[in-house]
Amino acid sequence: MDCLFCSIIKGDIPSKKVYEDDSVLAFYDINPQAPVHILIIPKEHITSAADITAANSAVVAHIFEAASKLAGEAGLSDGFRIVTNCGDSAGQSVKHLHFHLLGGRDFTWPPG
Numbered sequence: 001m002d003c004l005f006c007s008i009i010k011g012d013i014p015s016k017k018v019y020e021d022d023s024v025l026a027f028y029d030i031n032p033q034a035p036v037h038i039l040i041i042p043k044e045h046i047t048s049a050a051d052i053t054a055a056n057s058a059v060v061a062h063i064f065e066a067a068s069k070l071a072g073e074a075g076l077s078d079g080f081r082i083v084t085n086c087g088d089s090a091g092q093s094v095k096h097l098h099f100h101l102l103g104g105r106d107f108t109w110p111p112g
């Protein structure tokens with residue numbers, strides 16, 4: 001299967017890693033939308049949030065543990081945003097589940 005983020009996990013495509021363990025990888029977004037913009041992904045290929053089930057959801061909890069830790073390390077004490085785009089209408093461009101951890105600026109609500 002041709003998946004950009006699976007290639008990053010395998011090391012076939014380079015990334016600026018900020019966190020890694022057995023089930024999760026976090027790396028800097030190549031096109032940052034905020035002073036801090038980290039992508040946190042499961043090492044298991046899950047296509048999107050629409051594919052999260054009881055069988056694979058534990059890694060999502062683990063991703064949020066990593067997000068909390070990374071936000072603290074990045075000094076985002078004023079706040080941060082975690083976003084997952086699911087499907088074409090939401091603008092999901094990479095079809096491997098990922099959570100954007102964004103911080104270092106103010107964000108508007110509702111999102112565009």
Ligand code: AMP
Nearest residue numbers: 015028029030031085091092093094095
């Ligand atoms: P989304 O549009 O929600 O699917 O998010 C995909 C994200 O992946 C975008 O923010 C891209 O900038 C980012 N991205 C694409 N290719 C790379 C790459 N090689 N390394 C790091 N981030 C990437």
Ligand code: ZN
Nearest residue numbers: 003006045096
């Ligand atoms: Zn993948």
